[in-house]
Structures are given as structure tokens and as C-alpha cells.
Amino acid sequence: MRQSQLFTKTRKEAPKDEVSKNAELLIRAGFIHKEMAGVYSFLPLGLRVLNNIVGIIREEMNEIGGQEISMTALQDKNLWQKTDRWDDDKMDVWFKTKLKNDSELGLAPTHEEPLTTIMKNFVASYRDLPKAVYQFQTKFRNEMRAKSGIIRGREFLMKDLYSFSRDQKEHDEFYQLAKAAYVRIFDRVGLGSVTYPTFALGGTFSKYSEEFQTICDAGEDIIYVDETKLVAVNKETLTPEVLADLGLNKKTLVEKKGVEVGNIFNLGNKFSKPLELFYVDDKGEKHDVIMGCYGIGPGRVMGTIVEVLSDAKGIVWPREVAPFEAHLIEMKGSEAVSAAAEKLYRDLNKKGITVLWDDRDTRAGEKFADADLIGIPYRIVISEKTMKENKFELKLRTEDEATLVDEATLFQKIQKTS
RNA sequence: CGGAGUGUGGUGUAACGGCUAACAUGUCUGCUUUGGGAGCAGAUGACUCAGGGUUCGAAUCCCUGCACUCCGACCA
Numbered sequence: 001m002r003q004s005q006l007f008t009k010t011r012k013e014a015p016k017d018e019v020s021k022n023a024e025l026l027i028r029a030g031f032i033h034k035e036m037a038g039v040y041s042f043l044p045l046g047l048r049v050l051n052n053i054v055g056i057i058r059e060e061m062n063e064i065g066g067q068e069i070s071m072t073a074l075q076d077k078n079l080w081q082k083t084d085r086w087d088d089d090k091m092d093v094w095f096k097t098k099l100k101n102d103s104e105l106g107l108a109p110t111h112e113e114p115l116t117t118i119m120k121n122f123v124a125s126y127r128d129l130p131k132a133v134y135q136f137q138t139k140f141r142n143e144m145r146a147k148s149g150i151i152r153g154r155e156f157l158m159k160d161l162y163s164f165s166r167d168q169k170e171h172d173e174f175y176q177l178a179k180a181a182y183v184r185i186f187d188r189v190g191l192g193s194v195t196y197p198t199f200a201l202g203g204t205f206s207k208y209s210e211e212f213q214t215i216c217d218a219g220e221d222i223i224y225v226d227e228t229k230l231v232a233v234n235k236e237t238l239t240p241e242v243l244a245d246l247g248l249n250k251k252t253l254v255e256k257k258g259v260e261v262g263n264i265f266n267l268g269n270k271f272s273k274p275l276e277l278f279y280v281d282d283k284g285e286k287h288d289v290i291m292g293c294y295g296i297g298p299g300r301v302m303g304t305i306v307e308v309l310s311d312a313k314g315i316v317w318p319r320e321v322a323p324f325e326a327h328l329i330e331m332k333g334s335e336a337v338s339a340a341a342e343k344l345y346r347d348l349n350k351k352g353i354t355v356l357w358d359d360r361d362t363r364a365g366e367k368f369a370d371a372d373l374i375g376i377p378y379r380i381v382i383s384e385k386t387m388k389e390n391k392f393e394l395k396l397r398t399e400d401e402a403t404l405v406d407e408a409t410l411f412q413k414i415q416k417t418s
Numbered sequence: 419c420g421g422a423g424u425g426u427g428g429u430g431u432a433a434c435g436g437c438u439a440a441c442a443u444g445u446c447u448g449c450u451u452u453g454g455g456a457g458c459a460g461a462u463g464a465c466u467c468a469g470g471g472u473u474c475g476a477a478u479c480c481c482u483g484c485a486c487u488c489c490g491a492c493c494a
Binding site: 009010011012013014015016017018019034036037085090091092093109110112141143144145147152209220263265267270293329331332333362363364365366367368369370372381383385393 | 419424425428429430431443444451452453454455456485486487488490491492493494
């Protein structure tokens with residue numbers, strides 16, 4: 001798109017009510033807008049990034065057989081009373097509200113109860129299982145304290161997938177599939193090298209749950225990483241027994257701060273039993289469905305990418321999540337420059353490469369500073385100077401030096417590899 | 419929820435209890451300039467978070483509320 005048409009602008013100075021790097025940069029670059037503590041709107045550039053992350057997750061969830069749905073935010077009190085999760089003593093993050101007739105409603109902080117209930121309508125026989133169902137949906141959690149910009153909000157998008165299996169063995173198989181999908185997701189969003197599967201408190205139905213923790217100073221969790229085995233243990237569950245159980249040695253573990261970018265829980269029959277989601281096997285016997293849940297917060301992932309990959313000049317987006325793949329900087333000069341910029345813009349678009357075309361009538365310094373702040377991976381400059389040589393200037397956001405290349409080389413370097 | 423701090427033009431800051439609340443940036447005009455947030459001139463823009471109190475006089479001191487930030491607790 002033409003940058004002159006973009007309604008957002010960049011800011012030179014960081015907002016005073018944000019300290020976290022992700023919120024500071026994302027606000028300065030015009031990706032997000034803060035409504036209140038822990039509540040952010042996504043502006044055009046920010047929404048493009050969020051949608052890219054969502055797209056990656058969706059592809060990987062579909063790949064393992066996930067079926068996408070969309071559930072409601074408004075929740076029926078009676079449903080949650082069945083699992084004893086309505087009382088504020090039991091679930092302290094509820095936002096509750098009321099109908100005109102005074103009956104209570106809640107804004108969903110998670111969706112095990114409603115989905116389990118939906119599945120009751122369709123699961124009866126062992127022939128109906130296994131199944132995996134997921135959604136991208138806004139969660140509401142009345143956190144005591146919002147912090148770290150978009151990493152810990154009170155209203156946030158979440159991908160939550162739930163698996164429904166006949167027995168533990170079948171569940172375990174799917175679990176491994178889902179875990180592998182998570183590894184691919186974090187690789188694709190550019191966090192793979194700093195993200196570790198991490199053992200954490202398990203809850204009622206398994207010894208451990210598994211988190212995906214990205215090493216990052218903005219992290220809220222303390223984890224202990226084994227850098228050769230590429231696994232970690234959350235501090236909350238670090239005991240001699242656990243270490244022995246996992247075959248880890250305290251001496252080889254390194255303490256780090258981590259952001260929990262994803263998690264996987266074994267739910268067993270925690271929800272299927274009270275909500276009566278069962279099936280009949282081939283011998284006519286009834287069994288509780290074995291469930292698992294698998295969460296990733298796309299907004300939190302976005303914030304974490306900014307925390308981990310940005311530099312002094314601004315954000316550095318990995319290509320797959322970047323709002324645009326190329327930032328075409330047109331140095332305002334003759335009509336010929338504009339015409340050449342427009343031609344390149346069209347040619348790149350034809351090849352399926354998304355381009356932000358800086359056609360604004362501003363000075364070079366401002367364009368470059370904005371380009372660095374916004375963080376699009378490929379920067380292409382076209383000016384009188386480059387045109388004289390019949391070339392384009394290409395610079396990667398991750399590099400300091402630009403190179404002059406001809407058109408064929410430009411397209412070759414910028415084409416999608418996968 | 420406990421503790422600490424902060425609320426001043428769109429943004430970032432300044433102002434001893436005392437002139438018409440200052441500066442930078444942004445925005446708008448004009449001129450000039452055109453490869454790393456240029457220069458000059460002019461203009462625009464704030465009931466100093468809200469409500470109360472002290473005082474001859476409050477952005478400034480006190481109280482209450484609200485909001486935001488940080489530390490802690492909490493985080494299926």
C-alpha cells in the first residue's frame with residue numbers, strides 16, 4: 001500500500017505511560033493504540049502482523065487435523081457452575097456482567113466448558129473420536145495487574161485448541177503431534193532459537209504441563225534451561241524429584257527469564273466427567289472422553305517478537321510475520337522516479353510480494369528513520385541516483401550496508417524461498 | 419490486593435505558593451532545501467485528571483476519587 005494513504009504516523013518519542021519495549025516500539029511505529037491498561041487496539045500495520053501470526057498458527061493447526069470454529073465471549077453461569085469454576089474464589093479472573101433481568105453472565109477467560117458442551121451434541125460413539133477443535137477468540141481476564149504491554153493484557157486474542165480422544169494412548173499421540181506443530185509455529189515466527197519446551201506444574205491430571213518459553217528479559221517466568229538437551233523447567237516446579245524424573249542435572253541448568261508463548265495441558269476427564277461428555281466403545285461400555293488443551297496468544301507472540309528481535313533503531317520483523325515484506329522508499333525527485341517506483345511496486349505485487357510504498361513527500365532522513373522503526377525486512381530505495389545506474393538499492397533490516405543491484409538480482413534476492 | 423511513584427497543548431518535558439503556564443516536537447502557511455528525523459519566518463494548540471479544602475493568591479500544599487507505571491502477591 002501507499003504509505004501516504006496510511007492513517008497512522010510514527011512518533012519520535014516514547015509514550016510516557018509505557019515502559020515495556022514492545023509497547024513503546026509498537027506505539028511509536030503506529031502498530032497499536034492503548035485504550036487502557038492491558039487493553040490495546042490493533043491499527044493497520046499491527047493488524048497485518050497479528051493476522052500473519054494467526055495465519056501461521058492456523059496452517060499448523062489445520063495440518064494436524066484441527067477444525068476451526070468460533071465460540072462466544074458471553075458465557076452462561078450455569079455451565080460454569082457444573083465444573084465449579086464460576087465462583088470468584090475458584091476462578092479469580094472473571095469479568096462478570098448481567099442481563100437486564102439481572103441474571104449473571106461472564107466474559108470467557110477460557111473455553112473448556114462451552115466447547116465440551118458443544119461436543120456433547122456430536123460425540124456419542126467411539127467412531128466419533130478422536131477430534132481436535134480450535135478457535136481464535138478474544139479472552140477476557142481480569143488480571144490483578146496488567147503489564148509488559150501486549151504481553152499480558154486483560155483482553156487478548158488466543159488460539160485455543162482442544163483435543164478429544166478415546167484413551168490416554170490416543171491422547172498422547174495427538175499431544176506429540178500438537179507439540180511438533182508448536183515447534184514449527186515458533187520457528188516460523190522467528191522465535192525458534194530462543195524458545196524451549198518447558199516443564200511446568202501439571203494440574204489435576206498429569207504430573208506436568210508443558211509450556212513454550214521464549215528467553216527474554218521481559219519474561220515473567222524464571223526457567224532453568226538445559227542448553228544441550230534444549231528443554232527447560234519452570235522454577236515453580238523445580239524440585240530434586242522433578243529433576244530426577246526428567247533426567248536433568250541442576251548443575252547444567254542455566255537460569256533465564258522467559259515469556260510463556262504457548263502451553264499444553266493434559267485435561268484427562270476434568271471437564272468431560274462433570275459435563276458428561278462420554279462415548280460408547282465397541283463393547284457397549286461408556287467412557288469419559290480424554291481431553292487436552294493447547295493455547296497460544298498471537299498478540300503475546302507479537303509482543304515477544306518485538307522484545308527479542310528489535311534493535312536501537314526499531315523493530316525487526318521476521319519475514320513471515322512482517323506487515324509488509326518490502327519497504328519501497330521513493331526519493332522524491334522527477335516524474336521518472338515516481339513512475340519507476342510505481343512500476344516496481346506493481347511488479348513486486350504481481351509476484352505476490354507485499355510492499356509498503358513510501359511515496360510521501362518527506363525527506364530522506366525521515367523515511368529511513370521510519371523504515372527502521374517499522375521494521376520491514378527488505379528496504380528498497382529508488383532515486384535519481386539509483387536510476388542513473390539503472391539499479392535499485394537493497395538493504396535488509398538486519399544489515400547495516402545497502403547494496404546496489406539490478407532488477408533481476410533484486411527479484412532474485414527478494415523472492416520467496418519456500 | 420499490599421507497597422512505591424506519576425498525572426501540565428496531539429506527543430515529550432519545564433515552571434520557588436506570586437506577571438498572560440514556558441520549551442521542544444507535531445500540525446498549518448510561506449520561503450529555502452532535497453540520501454539519515456534540515457534551515458528561516460509566521461501561525462495553531464492546555465479550564466495544568468476530577469471534585470473538595472487551605473490561602474490575599476494553587477500546576478505547586480492538604481483530602482477524596484479516578485487513571486497510568488513500577489515492585490511484590492496472583493496467574494486453569
